[in-house]
Amino acid sequence: MRLSSPPDLWKLLWIVLLFNAMGCIQSIRCKPKSFRDSIIVLEVKTCIDSNPTSIDESSSVVLRYRTPHFRAHAHVLVPPVAGQETWTIGWIQACNHMEFYNTYGNKGMSSWELPDLRDGKIQAISDSDGVNYPWYGNTTETCTIVGPTKKDSKFTVSMNDNFYPSVTWGVPVSDSNVPQLSSIHRDQSFTTWLVAINKATSETLILQTIRWRMRLHINVDPDKPLGQRAVLDEPITQEQPQILGKNEPIPxxxxxxxxxxxxxxxxxxxxxxxPVVVIPPKY
Structure with a gap:
């Protein structure tokens, strides 16, 4: 039996190595990616509208004001989902700080409060629509992917938020409607997350984190005629939201x-x- 010459041995070794390498490449390529590895956030945009808070004195009972909108949009790409999985992708929001009080001269002030947040018992509280927990909403705010899918899924999820409250001209615990409101102060902070949640397992993937804040101060002269009492003090333009470079966990x-x-x-x-409770919590 004639032994192979050195060139033949090298040739044989090269063929073996090549086939092994091709097998490894093929096995890696054929292994399906998990949802966690395959979802891609193509773009996230967020802003607070540049218009100032508007004031409405058309009612003799309440002053109304409307703040500019916070807005968030995300373009998301999900490659084909191999398994029989259902994922919802969308926005979750929480309030982590709230100061909201209305002063009535030397009489006192009314204040909307979140007791557990105020007392430091919790870090944040859900800002869900109250129906579709934990989501901020279920129209433009979310999208659901039901696997298996054969094609890429590309979609946009968007949300917006602003304040449009009514504040009584008179002291809220009085039967009198004599105007005594002298100022309105509001300062609230929120964290907003772009999230994917597995319906069956509740696995939660945080894709993006945004922080934003809304502030306002309105001075009111109750002695002036209706329509001339309130003046927006500050800020005229809100601080823009911050997209965080590192995601924060959801409390x-x-x-x-x-x-x-x-x-x-x-x-x-x-x-x-x-202090008196004027309106108790709903839950």
Whole structure:
């Protein structure tokens, strides 16, 4: 039996190595990617509209104001989903700070408060629509992918938020409607997450984190005629939202009931005397 010459041995070794390499490449390429590895956020845009807070004095009972909108848009690409999985992708929002009080001269102030957040018992509270927990909403705010899918899925999820409250001209615990409102102060901070959640397993992937804040101060002269009482002091233009370079975890309270609207309490805090609950929480 004639032994192969050195060139033949090298040739044989090269063929073996080549086939092994091709097999490895093929096995890597054929291995399906997990949803976590395959989802791609193509673009995230966020802003607060540049228009100032508008003031409405058309009612003799309440002053209304409307703040500019916070807006967030995300373009997301999901390659084919191999398994029988259902994922919802969308926006979750939580309030992590709230100061909202209305002063009535030397009488005192009314204040919308979130007791657990105020007292430091929780880090944040859900700002869900109160129906589709934990999502901010379920129209433009979310999109659901049901696997298996054969093609890429590309879609946009968007949300917007602003304040449009009514504040009584008169002291809220009084039967009198005599105008005594002298100022409005509001300062709220939020964290907004772009998230993907597996319906079956509740696996949660945080794709993007945004922080934003809304502030306003309105001076009111109750002695002036209706329509001339309130003046926006500051800020005229809001600070723009911040897209974080590193995602933040979602606090547990941001994912479950109650939401901020149901948990808030309207208090009357007189300059002299005991605070009174004007409107209790809804939950």
């Amino acid at each position: 547990a309270n941001a994912m479950v009931k109650p939401n901020a609207n149901d948990a808030q309490v309207l208090m009357w805090r007189p300059k002299n005397g005991v």
